[in-house]
Each structure stands twice: as structure tokens, then as C-alpha cells.
Amino acid sequence: MGLIATANRVPLPRVLGLVLMGQLGIAGYLLYADARDWYYGPRGGEVSPTITEPASPGDQRRRYLPTTVPSREGRPGGPVRLPTTMEDMAFTFEDTAEHGRVMLMSGFIAPGTSDRFEAALDGEEIDTIALHSPGGVVQEALRMGKLVREAEYDTLLTPDAACASACPLILFGGVERTVSRAAWVGMHQASFMEGQSFLTGAEAARQIQALQGQILDHTAEMGVDPRVQSHALQTPPEEVYYLLPEEVEEYGVATVLTE
Template sequence: MTIGQWLRSVLLVQVLIAVVLLVTDIEARWRFDRWFDQPGPTGPVSPGDQVRRYDPTRPRPQFTNPGNGPEINLPDDLPPRLEFTMQQDAELGALLMMNGAITGGDADRFEAYLADLEDMPDAVALNSPGGIVDEALAVGRLVREASLDTLILPGMACLSSCPYVLAAGVERRVSRTGAVGLHQHYYETPGYMPVFFAVEDIQRGQGETMGYLIEMGVDPGVMVHGLTTPPNDIYVLVESELLESRLATGMSD
């Protein structure tokens, strides 16, 4: 075989590999979209029936029951990034409310917000569909540095990466009519790039997250529920899982 023929053969093999990878990626996305369109279970969760469809736009997911909670003003629509407001409750005291998705720059904004407060809040109440994992870890570390408690109030949801902020509270109380949920981390990859090329980064990210949970005094085994739940679903933790993992140090009505 001449050098020219050898080069043409190598080029042909590369083209075939590229075609196979592209077809595989398109097929996977098609199957994912078809599966996503299928209706999922709705309504409140119970042990063994804890996976629900993940809708980051819904202020109050269907699997939460507001109950009789404190009079807290919540936005009608979840903000596209974290919003910080101070609210007063007769029983809970001064609450720093975090509403909205967790996006780039939120940790810096939160640090600046804390620096401008004259008095520190009694606790941080979370109402978030989650977002960027690294940003959630950074926000959580600021919560722990400030020695703040974290709360999930009745009817509120803390999903996806939000539980990592919850984990940062010195004390972590979750309402029995709130919701804390986990799922697989989402990593953006180019349309032509199969996921296995990102495995190293994914494993590194999961290792950092597990280390963070250990740092906060939470059993990293709680991540199992997230790792086995697709990113378009959410696994809602029940009371025993919250307490045994110490993601919650106590429950409230």
C-alpha cells in the first residue's frame, strides 16, 4: 500500500467513525425526547414512589403540599437567578429568602449582599429549582462561613443543585410539606460530542461534590439517589432519607 492509499484509508476510517458517532448521538437524543414526552406520575410522593418530572419553571411543584406555614411572600414566577430578600416571621425570626435558579455569579452577589446587611439573619430559607452545581457549592460555603442555619418551609422546593446549599446550614430543618430532590448533574456538551468524552470531568465534578458533602457533615451516600435519576426527573427524598443522611438535622410541620 502506498502512502497515499494509506492516508486515504485513515481518512475514510475517520469519516466512518464521525458518521457513527453522529448517528449514535442523534439516536440517543431522539430516544431521550420521545421518552421525555411520556407522561410521568404526579401528586405527592411516598416511600418507594418518589420520582417525579422535573419542571424548573414551576414555583410550587405538584409534589409539595403548602400546609399551614408561615406567612412568607413568594414570587409568582421563579426568578432566572437567585434573589435575596429579608423577611420577618414571628416564630422563625429574620429570614433571608433565596428564590430562583442558581446561575453564574450568584455566589459573588450573595457575598456582597451579606456584606451589606447590618444584622445577620436567623436562617436562610431556600426556594430554588437548582442550577449550576459549582455555583451552588460556592453559595453553600458562604452560608457555612456565616454560620447560618438553612430551612425549607412549607410548600417550598429545593431541587437539583439546591440541596447542596441546604447542606451548608449549621442546622438544617425541612418542612414535611416542602420538598428536597436530587437528580443527575447536567453537563453541556457539543451536539457532535458523545458523552463519554466528558467522563473524566464528570467524575471529577462528582468527587468534588462528595467531598463538599463530607465537609458539611452530610453522608455523601445520599448522592446515590441523584446519580440514578435522569436529569429530566427528580427524586424527592422522604423524611427518613433526609434524616439518615443528615441532609436535614430536623423536620418541621
């Protein structure tokens, strides 16, 4: 009775104004959260806290932190220098005895990265693309994977290198795919990034399903067993499923598995 009486004393325009202010407050917070995650999530940050125990059957999920990727203590890396930060993707070159002329692609896959990648290849004689990336924009990774295959490059993951989220789509593009047992290949569900928070549930579902169809087609076209994507589909975006070396081999993610 008291609540009803109180409500009756509040003018309707004022009630509607308070509701509108609350909705605007929620919208403002969501925009802030998106901006915060965009700035502090996939940009900047140290490569990783050490993971002291390797993934084992039944214990392959880890929290996904875009600014951190797993590494193992005591390993010097591979034939190309690994980065110490995760900024927007950088392209560096190094001549190696084992893999020829290598382009190391390290960092986050952002909007426009595939155009930068294509430009970086212009005039360069490349044999192998080495990867160290927490992932990023799926459409960019799909295009980069196709560019790798069209140019008939090999791909490489050295010890302690990580290729997670959208990054494996580039790895799959290699004609020969060399993966160290001490590298990390991580899979999870595709998700929306900034600017897409206000899609309806139905529209978001349609777009995600269409995108997943492109991912499955790309995986098969590159000669990798599409069953590997079942691990991605069962792993939410806030987690990563790290493939065991035997899974990397079984699904054809690697054509050559090294120590």
C-alpha cells in the same frame, strides 16, 4: 444497481457539499435547542402545577421541569413569602419570630449567582437562609453552600418550598437545617448546561466524574450522609428523585424536621 448508478452520476464535490450542509443543519438545530432550553427552561414560568399525591416509597421520581417545582394545594407557605415565578435568583429579607432575620433565596442558580449572593450579604445581619429553588449551576451552588457554612447561618425549607437539583448543596451548608415535612428536596445527576454541548464523550465523562467528586466531598464536609447522593447518581437529569421525610432525617439533610 439503480442506486449505485445514480450515486455515480452525482459529482463528488456536490455529495460532500450536501453532507456538509446536513451537518451544519444538525449543528444549527442543536444550537437552537440549547438556546431554547436555556431561555424557556430555567428562566420564567409558574412555580408549579399542583402535585396532589405525596411521594411514597417506590414512587419518588417526577419529571424535572426547571420552571416548575412541586407544591401542595391548600398550604399557605411558611414564615417567609414564597415566589410565584422562577426567574434568576432573588434575595429578600424578612424578620420572623421563629427563625430570626431570614434571607429568602428564590429562583434559579445562574452563572454569577454566588457573587450576587455574597454581595447581598454584605452589611446584613442574617440568622437563617430560606430556600425555594429548582437548582441550576452546580459550581455556584457549591460555593454558596460553603459561604453559608463559613458565616454559620442556619438553612430553612418551609412548607411548600422546594429545593431541587443543585439547591440541596446550599441547604447542606446550614449549621442547623430545618426542613418541613411538606417541603420538597429533589436529587438528580449533574449535567452540562449551555456552551458545553460539543465536548467529546470521554471529556464529558471525566468532567462529570470530577464534579461528582466535589459534590460528594461537599456533602460529607457539611455533615450530611454522602449516601444521599446515591439517589442523585441513579436519577437522570430529566427526572428528580424527591426524598421522603424519613430519608431527609436519616441522611441528616435536616437537623430539625418540622410539620
